[in-house]
Amino acid sequence: MVLQNYITLTPGVPARLHLVSPRxxxxxxxxxxxxxxxxxxxxxxxxxxxxxxxxxxxxSTLSDKLASAxxxxxxxxxxxxxxxxITQVGQGFTADYNVQGPLR
Amino acid sequence: xxxxERERRYIAEYMAAAYPAGNYxxxxxxxxIPRDLVQQLGQLQAAQVFYPTRPRIDAVxxxxxxxxxxxxxxREPKHAIGDLLVYRSLIPSTLDLPMRDHQPIxxxxxxxxxxxxxxxxxxxxxxxxxxxxxxxxxxxxxxxxNYFTRAYRVARDEKVNMRKILGLE
Numbered sequence: 692m693v694l695q696n697y698i699t700l701t702p703g704v705p706a707r708l709h710l711v712s713p714r715x716x717x718x719x720x721x722x723x724x725x726x727x728x729x730x731x732x733x734x735x736x737x738x739x740x741x742x743x744x745x746x747x748x749x750x751s752t753l754s755d756k757l758a759s760a761x762x763x764x765x766x767x768x769x770x771x772x773x774x775x776x777i778t779q780v781g782q783g784f785t786a787d788y789n790v791q792g793p794l795r
Numbered sequence: 796x797x798x799x800e801r802e803r804r805y806i807a808e809y810m811a812a813a814y815p816a817g818n819y820x821x822x823x824x825x826x827x828i829p830r831d832l833v834q835q836l837g838q839l840q841a842a843q844v845f846y847p848t849r850p851r852i853d854a855v856x857x858x859x860x861x862x863x864x865x866x867x868x869x870r871e872p873k874h875a876i877g878d879l880l881v882y883r884s885l886i887p888s889t890l891d892l893p894m895r896d897h898q899p900i901x902x903x904x905x906x907x908x909x910x911x912x913x914x915x916x917x918x919x920x921x922x923x924x925x926x927x928x929x930x931x932x933x934x935x936x937x938x939x940x941n942y943f944t945r946a947y948r949v950a951r952d953e954k955v956n957m958r959k960i961l962g963l964e
Contacts, residue, residue: 703843730962759803760821763811773817780822781847789824789851791893793817 698738698750700779702786708750709740709795711771713761716751723783734758740774760790769794801935806853806867809905809927819856819865820893824849827888842891852882853905855892862898865925867905869932870939872913875904879922907932 700706716735719728731753738748752758757777764770770792778789810819824842826849832841854865864882868875879902886892886900904917907928917924941947 703846755800756803759800760807762804763808767811767815769815776820778846780824780851785847787822787851789820789822791817791820 696748698741698746698748700777702779702782705776705778705789707740707742708736708738708775708777709771710736710750710761710773710775711739712737713765713770720753734761736770754786754788756786757788757790760788761792764792802867802869805869805907805927805929805932806865806905808929809867809925810854810856810865812927813925814856818858818894819854821854822851823855823893824851824891825882825885825889826850827885827890838891850882850885852878857894857896857898860898861901862892862895863901863903863923865903865905867927869907869935872904872906872910873916875906876913876916876920876922879904880920 698706698708713734713736716733717730718733719730721727722729733751733753734757735749735751738746738750740746741748761770761775764773764775772794773792774795776791776793780787780789807821810821824846828838828841828845828849832845835841836844852864853867856863856865864879864886866875866879866882883900883902901923902921903923903925904913905925905927906913907926909924909926914924916922938947
């Protein structure tokens with residue numbers, strides 16, 4: 692069992708995740724441009740497997756692009772039946788995601 | 796006001812509906828990785844470094860008999876047809892396509908309406924056309940049609956002001 696509070700994606704490196712308990716949480720972050728606090732909706736998952744190893748961790752994203760890719764599997768209830776492979780491309784505002792979700 | 800990723804939503808929903816087993820990948824890089832970079836860093840790391848600069852197709856899907864390269868467009872299908880031709884031309888030089896095993900390539904255009912000129916152009920270019928029109932498309936089209944009208948601008952400004960007053964911006 693690997694202890695890791697939060698999963699961080701490394702650009703260009705695929706992460707194989709088993710995502711469970713999807714939920715949207717309201718969080719306050721500091722806007723990187725205005726430096727002012729602001730409320731945002733964050734898509735959050737519990738992660739119990741990372742790259743084939745059991746973990747107890749959390750994965751969250753602010754990215755609407757990534758959320759859009761994952762949403763159909765959340766809506767149809769199959770996300771926990773899949774291994775979701777996410778590769779981040781770029782960083783910050785230009786970050787994009789390559790996503791695959793084969794059934795387990 | 797946050798921008799909605801409708802094109803991403805469209806392709807993600809289509810792929811989930813058309814390939815429920817998940818035999819597909821979204822936002823896939825195409826084209827060659829420079830040989831000198833591969834020699835310098837090795838195939839894997841070169842691919843990681845070069846990844847952001849490669850063109851990316853909306854999705855690829857694989858079956859035992861076909862390898863599908865898929866581009867979807869809610870609006871501007873003409874652009875998707877052009878993109879598909881470019882993407883198809885890049886397939887032979889793309890050495891890291893996921894799950895490619897010599898299946899023949901099938902280029903697929905996904906649109907919510909198949910107009911006659913789309914069908915004609917697709918036939919001319921040997922593209923398969925898939926029709927996908929979820930319920931939310933109609934509301935999106937209505938919004939687009941009204942977007943530049945005065946009434947829509949006024950309503951939109953009011954909504955933005957309310958979001959600021961309520962601290963939602």
